[in-house]
Each structure stands twice: as C-alpha cells, then as structure tokens.
Amino acid sequence: MTETVLDRTHEIIRRLETREGRIGIVGMGYVGLPLALLFSEERFAITGFDIDPHKVKTLNQGSSYIVRIHGADIQSAQNSGFAATADYSQIAKMDVVIICVPTPLNEYHEPDLTYVTDTVRSIAPYLQEGQLIILESTTYPGTTEEVVVPLLEAGNPAGLRVARDAESRGFYVAFSPEREDPGNDTVARRDIPKVVGGCGPAARDLACAVYATIFNRCVPVSSPAVAEMTKLLENIYRCVNIALVNELKQLCMRMGIDLFEVIDAAKTKPFGFQAFYPGPGLGGHCIPIDPFYLAWKAKQFDFHTKFIELAGQVNLDMPYFVVENIIEAMSQRGKPLCGSRVLLLGLAYKRDIDDLRESPSLTIIELLQKRGALVEYNDPFFPTVGRGRKYALNMTCTPLEKIPEFDCVVIVTDHSQYDFAEIVAKAQLVVDTRNATKGIVSANVVKC
Numbered sequence: 523m524t525e526t527v528l529d530r531t532h533e534i535i536r537r538l539e540t541r542e543g544r545i546g547i548v549g550m551g552y553v554g555l556p557l558a559l560l561f562s563e564e565r566f567a568i569t570g571f572d573i574d575p576h577k578v579k580t581l582n583q584g585s586s587y588i589v590r591i592h593g594a595d596i597q598s599a600q601n602s603g604f605a606a607t608a609d610y611s612q613i614a615k616m617d618v619v620i621i622c623v624p625t626p627l628n629e630y631h632e633p634d635l636t637y638v639t640d641t642v643r644s645i646a647p648y649l650q651e652g653q654l655i656i657l658e659s660t661t662y663p664g665t666t667e668e669v670v671v672p673l674l675e676a677g678n679p680a681g682l683r684v685a686r687d688a689e690s691r692g693f694y695v696a697f698s699p700e701r702e703d704p705g706n707d708t709v710a711r712r713d714i715p716k717v718v719g720g721c722g723p724a725a726r727d728l729a730c731a732v733y734a735t736i737f738n739r740c741v742p743v744s745s746p747a748v749a750e751m752t753k754l755l756e757n758i759y760r761c762v763n764i765a766l767v768n769e770l771k772q773l774c775m776r777m778g779i780d781l782f783e784v785i786d787a788a789k790t791k792p793f794g795f796q797a798f799y800p801g802p803g804l805g806g807h808c809i810p811i812d813p814f815y816l817a818w819k820a821k822q823f824d825f826h827t828k829f830i831e832l833a834g835q836v837n838l839d840m841p842y843f844v845v846e847n848i849i850e851a852m853s854q855r856g857k858p859l860c861g862s863r864v865l866l867l868g869l870a871y872k873r874d875i876d877d878l879r880e881s882p883s884l885t886i887i888e889l890l891q892k893r894g895a896l897v898e899y900n901d902p903f904f905p906t907v908g909r910g911r912k913y914a915l916n917m918t919c920t921p922l923e924k925i926p927e928f929d930c931v932v933i934v935t936d937h938s939q940y941d942f943a944e945i946v947a948k949a950q951l952v953v954d955t956r957n958a959t960k961g962i963v964s965a966n967v968v969k970c
C-alpha cells in the first residue's frame with residue numbers, strides 16, 4: 523500500500539511526540555539559535571544551518587558568539603544531538619525546516635528579501651514529500667504565498683506542489699513570526715504565544731503541533747498573510763507609540779515639563795494606556811525596519827501609509843535632535859563642538875544586549891564627527907567596533923576612568939553595568955538621552 527500525505531503527517535506528529543522528529547533551523551542568529559536551544563531542551567536533535575562558516579565552527583566547538591547565550595547552553599544542546607552545518611543536502615533528512623534569516627532594507631529603504639529567496643532556493647532541491655517548511659523571518663503580508671511557495675514549487679526536481687489539505691500530495695508551508703524581545707527576561711520565551719498561519723489547515727495544524735512541543739500556547743490564524751500582518755502590527759504599534767513620545771519629549775522640553783514624570787503618572791491608569799519611553803532613536807533589526815516592509819507593500823494597493831511613515835520619520839530624526847542638544851549644552855558652557863572630545867556611553871541599540879544593528883549611536887557618532895568632534899565610546903559589550911552594515915568605525919572601547927578627560931559624555935544606552943551617579947560625579951558635562959540619571963541632582967546633567 524502506498525503511503526499518503528495524511529499518513530506522513532501523522533507519522534511526523536508521532537515522531538515529534540517520541541522526539542525522533544528531525545527539525546532543521548536555517549539561520550543560527552539572534553532568532554534561530556535560541557529557537558534551536560529551546561527545541562534541544564525538549565530533547566530534539568536539531569540541525570542548525572548557516573552559511574557563515576565561523577558560526578558553524580564556533581557552534582560545533584560548543585561555544586557561543588552571542589553574549590546572552592552561554593557555551594554551556596550549546597554543549598547541553600549538543601548532548602541532545604544539536605549540530606550546525608552549511609550543507610544544505612542535510613535538508614532532505616528533516617521532517618520540519620524553520621527559516622530564520624535576516625529581512626533587512628536595501629539602500630532605498632525597500633524590503634530586501636534576498637536572504638529569504640537564497641535560502642528557499644537552497645532548500646528546494648532537497649525538498650521531500652510531506653515535509654513542513656516554516657518561515658519565521660519578519661516580512662510583508664503575502665511573502666509566504668507569493669515568494670516562498672512559488673520558489674519551492676519551481677525548484678524541487680520531483681515537481682512537488684504545496685499540499686493545501688491533508689489529502690493532497692506535496693509539502694506543507696506555514697508562516698509563524700518570531701515575537702521575542704531581546705534582553706527582556708520578564709516573559710519566558712515559551713510563554714510568548716506562537717501565532718501560526720498555514721497554506722491550508724493541514725499545514726497550520728502541523729506547524730502548531732511542532733510549536734506545541736516548546737511553546738505553552740499556539741494561536742492558529744486563517745492564513746500566512748494574517749500571521750505576517752500580525753507581526754507587522756505589533757512592531758508598527760511600538761514604532762508609532764515611540765514616535766509619539768519622542769515628539770512629546772521635544773515639546774515637553776520646550777515647555778519645561780519632564781515627560782518621564784508625565785509617563786510615570788499616566789501609567790498608573792489601570793486601562794487604556796501603555797507606557798512607551800522616548801530615546802535617542804530606534805535601533806535593532808525590527809522596529810526601524812518592519813514598518814517600511816508594510817509601507818512598500820501598501821503601494822501595490824495604491825495605498826500610502828502616511829501615519830506609519832510619519833512615525834518612522836520622527837524616530838529617524840531623533841539622533842539629529844540629540845546632536846543639536848549636545849551642541850546647545852556645550853555652547854552654554856562656552857565650548858564649541860568642533861575640536862571637543864565627546865564620549866558616547868553605550869553603542870548597542872538597547873540596554874544589556876550586544877546588538878549594534880541600526881543603533882542610533884552609529885548615526886550620532888557620524889553626525890558628531892562631521893561637525894568636527896573627537897568622538898570615542900564605551901560599551902561593555904563591544905571591546906572594538908569595525909565594519910558593519912552601513913557603518914565603518916574602527917574604534918576601540920575607551921575605559922570609564924577616562925571620563926574626566928572628555929568635554930561631554932552622552933548617555934545613549936543605559937546598560938545596567940553603568941554606575942550613573944559615579945559617571946555624573948566624574949564628568950564635566952552629561953547629556954542623558956535615556957533618563958538614566960533620574961534622581962541624580964547635578965548642574966552638569968542635561969536631559970534630552
């Protein structure tokens with residue numbers, strides 16, 4: 523008797539239950555690696571795919587390259603069978619493949635899906651009947667159906683098609699967004715509900731069965747596009763609200779009102795208000811980027827996302843606002859920015875993480891240097907900074923003992939390792955973009 527796809531899905535579910543199921547995760551970065559570790563904790567033998575040979579080698583040596591993940595975590599995953607590889611032919615052995623590769627913007631601020639399309643083209647030749655492919659990368663609604671499925675169908679030599687119900691033959695495809703908040707330890711990863719949309723109910727249910735092994739709750743939705751849009755709504759919600767408080771901060775400064783005090787008072791309301799905080803601008807791989815994915819897609823529907831783009835613009839302007847305030851604070855003390863020494867505290871885009879992507883500190887450094895300032899930085903997570911996407915710094919971390927030598931110290935990221943009272947006591951001038959000096963009374967502190 524020939525095996526049907528229905529038999530095959532039942533077999534995958536059985537294999538998941540017994541932990542024989544093979545799960546491949548493509549992209550061993552900030553999203554894919556912790557996901558691999560979560561499955562490993564549940565005794566799955568995970569294969570981590572990555573094109574970066576350094577990452578593959580490091581992981582296979584039982585070491586980590588992400589600060590908040592320890593070598594011991596990798597080693598215990600290895601005890602469950604975890605191994606990293608750059609060899610895509612291993613895809614053929616997997617029951618489930620989860621894609622966690624970057625989705626950045628190109629130089630025109632448009633979606634750059636090349637990491638996703640390269641990955642899917644690499645998977646397609648090894649695609650198996652009954653296999654489940656899940657995309658987790660954040661992207662615009664329609665990507666799974668319009669980009670991923672056609673590439674998989676066109677690229678597999680057996681001519682397999684996506685199976686939209688349990689009876690049809692082929693492979694399964696789903697989208698499930700990653701909703702992690704790096705550095706936020708208040709919610710355990712397995713307590714973050716997993717939204718899942720499948721190309722058909724069978725794919726959705728199979729994907730839910732996979733995630734039910736590591737997440738406490740799955741939220742099935744009617745299509746991949748709904749799941750894709752859910753992720754964008756969540757991030758755009760944050761982007762717009764951060765823009766609102768960033769704008770209000772500028773107004774409050776003119777009015778002589780402390781917006782942080784206002785927010786603390788407003789958040790005592792038990793309903794209808796969620797606190798967001800102003801800062802030097804947006805960073806990370808999500809909030810500054812994702813809104814532009816939707817804005818781009820909206821144009822195909824003759825729709826201009828004015829609200830989203832305005833929020834993006836307010837947030838993009840924040841590093842310029844910070845630099846204006848540095849210039850103002852220094853000139854009030856009789857110092858021109860040009861030729862002065864400025865120390866940035868914190869390069870990472872947010873507290874206690876080792877992620878520099880899209881960080882506003884990079885723009886602030888660039889703007890200060892263009893105006894002739896002699897800029898240095900301190901960040902416990904970056905002993906040196908070389909070349910990255912859209913920046914080339916070639917700088918080394920300046921020790922905090924040198925603070926008194928600087929004309930101005932700018933708090934860009936409020937890492938919890940910093941003792942702000944000591945920093946204020948030593949510094950000639952502190953420009954604080956994070957309210958990190960709350961409660962410290964000093965004429966040398968300027969908040970912006």
Ligand SMILES: NC(=O)c1ccc[n+]([C@@H]2O[C@H](COP(=O)([O-])OP(=O)(O)OC[C@H]3O[C@@H](n4cnc5c(N)ncnc54)[C@H](O)[C@@H]3O)[C@@H](O)[C@H]2O)c1
Nearest residue numbers: 549550551552553572573574622623624625641659660700
């Ligand atoms: N970092 C976050 O906090 C976060 C949170 C939620 C969602 N996301 C989304 O998750 C996705 C991944 O983000 P990330 O932060 O993990 O990115 P990352 O850059 O940390 O990791 C991506 C990994 O994919 C690898 N890669 C790239 N192309 C590949 C290919 N063709 N084959 C195999 N490996 C390949 C890279 O070498 C890298 O190791 C993005 O879409 C992002 O928007 C990220």
